[in-house]
Amino acid sequence: MTAARTMAANTAGNALRLPGSGVDDVRALVLSNERVNDSYNLLVVEAPGPARNAVAGQFFHLQCPTTGEDAPYLRRPMSTYRADPQSGVVEFLYKVSGAGTRGLASLVAGDYLSMLGPLGVGFALEPDWRHIVVLGRGVGLATLAPLAEMAAARNIGVTAVISARDQDQVLSVPRFAAIGARIEIVLDSDGSSSVDHVERLLRRIHTEGHADAFFTCGSNRLMLLMQRLGDELGIAGQVAMEQQMACGLGMCHCCVRDFRVGGETVSRRVCWDGPVFPLAEATSW
């Protein structure tokens, strides 16, 4: 039995770990790879080892195929959208935005995908939390959906605040609905996604006693809002971050971001020290 890395475990520093602690380097069979709307694709692969070990918030490093126009040299980090130990299936929700994701989009059922992981530090849930709030936008929701399921499995209630450009861009609602989450959708198209409106929404959820912890991913402006409210209301929080990566294993130090810790600015590696970090320590990106 290997222990996945979670944020709580990591705050004590990187303990000495023996080789092979749950990171697999596998060729996974592609089961399907289809568009879910005009921006996002869903890739489903069979990878029993990784599916067993992955914790919400962890990511995989994917070797994206070369296509006619692109030859992505480096792997691409991709957060886990689903990792199901029973079926051995791992899913990734991604937006086609560059050479790597164009390569991913070229995969068809029956192809193989080289994937390394699960990597990084995932979300951690405290035993005394009864209700959490997840606030996400765009592909950030892909990172939060498995967190909601992890919370539900521990009888922690979830309120999901889902931000999107318009109704067509709303992602993952069935995933949150399936675990009985209370769902609040806010949109650019009707102005409800404004920081002011989301702030009122979060304050209301807090007043109702449903905000023991805050979680966010995918929007700098929403992260800053949640950080400010968390500080004011004394609510703990975690944020999942993105950054350009090369190695994915903490070796190359390219994926650093700045964090505020005890009045000092410290540099941390998103791939190794994160991608999930304490919300209070995050800085604007």
Next chain:
Amino acid sequence: MVDMGVKIGGLALANPVMPASGTFAEGLADVVDFNRLGAMVTKTITAELRSGNRVPRVAEISNGLLNSIGIPSKGLDYFLSETLPFYRQFASPLVVSISAPTADAFAVLAGRLQLPGIAAIEANISCPNIEEDGHAFAMSAASTSQVMRKLRAASSLPLWAKLTPNTGDVVAVARAAEDAGADALVVANTILAMSIDTETRRPTLGNIMGGLSGPAVKPIIVRMTYQCARAVAIPVIGCGGIADANDAVEFMLAGAAAVQVGTATFVEPHAMTQVIDGLAAYCARKGVGRVADLTGAVSDAGLRLGDTEVLP
């Protein structure tokens, strides 16, 4: 059975494959058995704390990578209390890569590393990312000689000098390092380079310039390995774009006694162990009993550099 052992000066390695500095750290132990490696080479450490360069710190190019990491370092005390104990878990010899702003500071740092569990010092006198405009000690024979002499006086550990390709005369630098007491040369660090995003017109690196590595640099560094190995008596460790066993064989034929695998590990975490297995398979297939016999075994007899055929 192929004898995979090699000797780098006085240091015996179980096989000739090790990581390139900066592409290896604790996290890889989750994936690769470090006890299989010929040696372990740390990311460059400095005595002082360093934050590193601004992001973006890497940029992908065709068949390679630009980086301007800038040697972020938690300092010597952190290395001694946290990093060194981690590597002491493993049987493979540990090579500590060091950097410093002056020759004297290099010597002071090396002097503090004469410790159990450290098998050799690799002097990173070639990082293109830490000095203004990509300057480094190993760009000139004189500054190479100066820093290596001070290091030699300060340490009785095997000293490896990591050279830079960013010099007009790598052979002169190689000879200077040897004359100053280096036990081996690592050929070489990254090639100073730059790329620009044509959509945004911005340099792709936050530091504007950085070091080029990966398969794209391999023929240049094979050439430098060949030149250096012919010019010095000390072992040369080849480092530049090695991704598979065939690349490693090529470097060894050119004169390398051992090889470092770097950027390839980012793409394929098992690259080093694949190179080890592939080298053994190559030797077995070719009837080579000792992998060390590949060193300098290029068939260049009858060929001469600059041999121009004069047309009638």
